[in-house]
Amino acid sequence: MTFQNSLEFAKQLDAEDKLSKYRQEFHYPQVNGKDVIYFTGNSLGLQPKRTKKFVDDVMKDWRELAVEGHFYADKPWWDYHERLATGLGRVVGASAMEISVMNTLTVNLHLLMVSFYRPNNKRFKILCEEKAFPSDQYMLQSQVRFHGLDPNETIVEVKKREGEHYWRTEDIVDKIKEVGDELALVLLGGVNYYNGQVLDMKTITSAGKSVGAFVGWDLAHAVGNVELKLHDWGADFAAWCSYKYMNSGPGNASGIFVNERHLNKKDIPRFEGWWGTKKETRFLMQPEFDPIETADAWQLSNPPILSVAPYLASLELFDEVGMNALIEKQRKIVAYLEFILKEIDKEVESSFEIITPSERGCQLSVLLHGEGRALFDYLMKNGVITDWREPNVIRLAPVPFYSSYSDMYNFGQILKQGILQR
Ligand SMILES: *Cc1c(COP(=O)(O)O)cnc(C)c1O
Numbered sequence: 001m002t003f004q005n006s007l008e009f010a011k012q013l014d015a016e017d018k019l020s021k022y023r024q025e026f027h028y029p030q031v032n033g034k035d036v037i038y039f040t041g042n043s044l045g046l047q048p049k050r051t052k053k054f055v056d057d058v059m060k061d062w063r064e065l066a067v068e069g070h071f072y073a074d075k076p077w078w079d080y081h082e083r084l085a086t087g088l089g090r091v092v093g094a095s096a097m098e099i100s101v102m103n104t105l106t107v108n109l110h111l112l113m114v115s116f117y118r119p120n121n122k123r124f125k126i127l128c129e130e131k132a133f134p135s136d137q138y139m140l141q142s143q144v145r146f147h148g149l150d151p152n153e154t155i156v157e158v159k160k161r162e163g164e165h166y167w168r169t170e171d172i173v174d175k176i177k178e179v180g181d182e183l184a185l186v187l188l189g190g191v192n193y194y195n196g197q198v199l200d201m202k203t204i205t206s207a208g209k210s211v212g213a214f215v216g217w218d219l220a221h222a223v224g225n226v227e228l229k230l231h232d233w234g235a236d237f238a239a240w241c242s243y244k245y246m247n248s249g250p251g252n253a254s255g256i257f258v259n260e261r262h263l264n265k266k267d268i269p270r271f272e273g274w275w276g277t278k279k280e281t282r283f284l285m286q287p288e289f290d291p292i293e294t295a296d297a298w299q300l301s302n303p304p305i306l307s308v309a310p311y312l313a314s315l316e317l318f319d320e321v322g323m324n325a326l327i328e329k330q331r332k333i334v335a336y337l338e339f340i341l342k343e344i345d346k347e348v349e350s351s352f353e354i355i356t357p358s359e360r361g362c363q364l365s366v367l368l369h370g371e372g373r374a375l376f377d378y379l380m381k382n383g384v385i386t387d388w389r390e391p392n393v394i395r396l397a398p399v400p401f402y403s404s405y406s407d408m409y410n411f412g413q414i415l416k417q418g419i420l421q422r
Helices: 007-016 020-025 051-072 077-092 105-116 134-146 169-182 201-210 305-321 323-348 373-381 405-420
Strands: 099-102 125-129 155-158 183-189 214-218 237-240 254-258 351-354 364-369 387-389 393-396
Touching: 007 323, 007 405, 020 305, 051 077, 051 305, 077 099, 077 254, 077 305, 105 134, 105 183, 105 214, 105 237, 105 254, 125 134, 125 169, 134 155, 134 183, 155 169, 169 183, 169 201, 183 201, 201 214, 305 323, 323 351, 323 364, 323 405, 373 405
Parallel strands: 125 155, 125 183, 183 214, 214 237
Antiparallel strands: 099 254, 237 254, 351 364, 364 393, 387 393
């Protein structure tokens, strides 16, 4: 399709967009009395309007039923989280039994490391990407030290090539082969938070498995954004937060995937709590742990219902629309944004450099050569919410649920003004 940098053309695309009606399902912050152009769904997704009812229902059940809500609420609390397993399975490519919803992302990564990072004298190394998200780095380093090992000798980082802004699959695979039978674990971000690159999870998972390592994925930026087939790829485990593309609200419950091959085992190393033991016998309060046959065996505590309810509300929207339709719109709207950026670049004779490779999801990371923070401040003041990374990268993530083609066009105009008035 040939794009045009005009409001008329953008409006035409909106009119043809089957998902445009979902805009009405979300609340928008206001700047100068207007809905903002929201590019930070990769950081915190907008609030779905239907979320309030899900939360209100829990408040009502608690008010009217108190402890009885555990069993007699409309959606009883004791198995509330199970309602997400099937829908989330569809989003990440897994069966319901491989999914659980609990805690928060970094906590879950730590818990999964207990099961899937089991270093011995021979096999102890961990492979990750250079400059991984800080929380993941801290998590890995502290796990390594916890096992009495030295992070410098244990964590192997795959680097980008000199002068390049992305990782090459062959470099990751070669590194996996090089570390070979010393490799205990591959743990990478499926979509990189900084450059927006989607890694070839299928190829990398299979490379890791072929040298005998466990393979896990941090899907914080991938879930609800790109196609995932965790089960078919053969990943051992994965974890994600739900507040980015999945719109569950700040700090709300995280999801995990544990491959079927690791389920229903009593001898797997795992930190355990009463919500991981079989429901049928849980309230007999017996001393022996009897693991649930699903990924719920990793549950420790009774779930924070007020944190899970918004996730369920938002998942309903994903169920309604489906990942295929979201990805289809994503490809087109991101391509349109890329086109707009290049047009504006020509008009203002600036030099934008899109550092996101073609393997991408919603996010474009753009190096604005010669521009500074003042431009970011201008955008924010004019109703464009983006995210600025020093020294001069903006990350722009149109989200198929709630971003419009007109947003892309209008953003281009505001960006142009911001650069010209400098
Ligand atoms: C957003 C993000 C996190 C956040 O972790 P929390 O435990 O939810 O605060 C961790 N890792 C990556 C890669 C992320 O993108």
